[in-house]
Amino acid sequence: MTQDNPTRTAADLLTGASLEMTGKDAPGLQEAADLLQPGTRINVTYLGTEDDALRLDGVRAVRQQGLVPVPHIAARRLRSVEGLAGYCRALAEADAIIEVLVVGGDPASPEGPFPDALSVIRSGVLTESGVRGVGVTGYPDGHPAIRPEILWAALDAKVAEVAAQGLEGSINTQFGFDATTVLAWLEQVRERGIDVPVRVGIPGPAGVKRLLGYAKRFGVGTSTSILRKYGLSMANLMSTAGPDRFVNQLADRYDPARHGDVALHFYTFGGLRATAQWIQETRR
Ligand SMILES: NC(=O)C1=CN([C@@H]2O[C@H](COP(=O)(O)OP(=O)(O)OC[C@H]3O[C@@H](n4cnc5c(N)ncnc54)[C@H](O)[C@@H]3O)[C@@H](O)[C@H]2O)C=CC1
Numbered sequence: 376m377t378q379d380n381p382t383r384t385a386a387d388l389l390t391g392a393s394l395e396m397t398g399k400d401a402p403g404l405q406e407a408a409d410l411l412q413p414g415t416r417i418n419v420t421y422l423g424t425e426d427d428a429l430r431l432d433g434v435r436a437v438r439q440q441g442l443v444p445v446p447h448i449a450a451r452r453l454r455s456v457e458g459l460a461g462y463c464r465a466l467a468e469a470d471a472i473i474e475v476l477v478v479g480g481d482p483a484s485p486e487g488p489f490p491d492a493l494s495v496i497r498s499g500v501l502t503e504s505g506v507r508g509v510g511v512t513g514y515p516d517g518h519p520a521i522r523p524e525i526l527w528a529a530l531d532a533k534v535a536e537v538a539a540q541g542l543e544g545s546i547n548t549q550f551g552f553d554a555t556t557v558l559a560w561l562e563q564v565r566e567r568g569i570d571v572p573v574r575v576g577i578p579g580p581a582g583v584k585r586l587l588g589y590a591k592r593f594g595v596g597t598s599t600s601i602l603r604k605y606g607l608s609m610a611n612l613m614s615t616a617g618p619d620r621f622v623n624q625l626a627d628r629y630d631p632a633r634h635g636d637v638a639l640h641f642y643t644f645g646g647l648r649a650t651a652q653w654i655q656e657t658r659r
Pocket residue numbers: 420421447449450451477478479480481482483490491492493511512513518520521525526529530533548549
């Protein structure tokens with residue numbers, strides 16, 4: 376430990392952490408809200424299994440709790456420009472168009488006019504709706520269907536476009552289980568000259584079976600050694616695994632000079648209260 380690189384604790388790193396929910400988690404948010412710091416950002420996903428009405432339920436629930444909604448927009452799921460504009464209008468009416476996260480979207484081919492996040496940002500619809508901040512995604516583990524050089528080029532282009540529109544940029548990463556991979560990826564991001572804040576995605580405490588299922592679905596690395604380091608037991612699928620070790624490792628080795636502005640983002644996978652509780656206990 377040197378004076379210009381003081382050791383951080385997990386509690387330090389948890390300041391300003393954000394959480395993620397789906398539209399149907401709206402009732403669950405009520406049970407978690409009392410555990411969250413005022414002003415906590417809550418992302419509301421844009422799943423193919425939900426519609427705008429359900430997503431808006433989630434967004435409104437966030438507002439009702441005095442928290443800050445960060446709605447997601449999945450480019451490839453949008454059917455039309457009007458559909459995007461309509462969703463943005465509804466968000467504005469719900470006083471929820473402060474910051475959005477634009478993701479590519481999982482459909483193998485686009486369902487409408489937007490093949491990627493960049494085309495949504497370029498459309499100008501977001502700025503016309505009054506958005507001030509736009510987040511984009513990052514992939515410390517890579518993406519199963521997209522080559523790394525494509526991902527890096529897309530990241531450069533999106534961050535540049537967001538800045539050119541005078542918006543506040545940020546990067547939200549896919550969840551992962553390996554702090555070493557995340558730190559190496561952060562160094563690469565900064566070496567490219569990208570200096571926007573990064574929210575490092577991690578799963579909240581959840582059942583092992585569920586975590587592994589989502590990891591497989593989204594192409595997140597789960598080698599035996601990574602899982603062991605994370606503290607997740609493959610031998611006990613019925614157990615629960617929390618991000619304790621991951622967050623401690625990240626806090627130990629985080630160096631602002633090399634990794635830049637970093638916060639944490641929790642994928643709650645249906646466990647909003649469990650995650651909120653974990654954050655509260657770890658911040659103590
Ligand atoms: N929270 C969430 O919902 C998250 C979703 N994702 C998913 O990761 C994928 C990539 O997203 P972004 O980095 O925002 O990409 P992007 O929109 O910036 O696109 C980057 C490049 O990959 C291509 N691409 C995008 N999605 C694709 C797909 N599903 N299949 C094949 N090629 C695709 C695009 O055409 C473009 O060339 C998307 O499928 C996105 O939904 C990733 C992280 C979190």
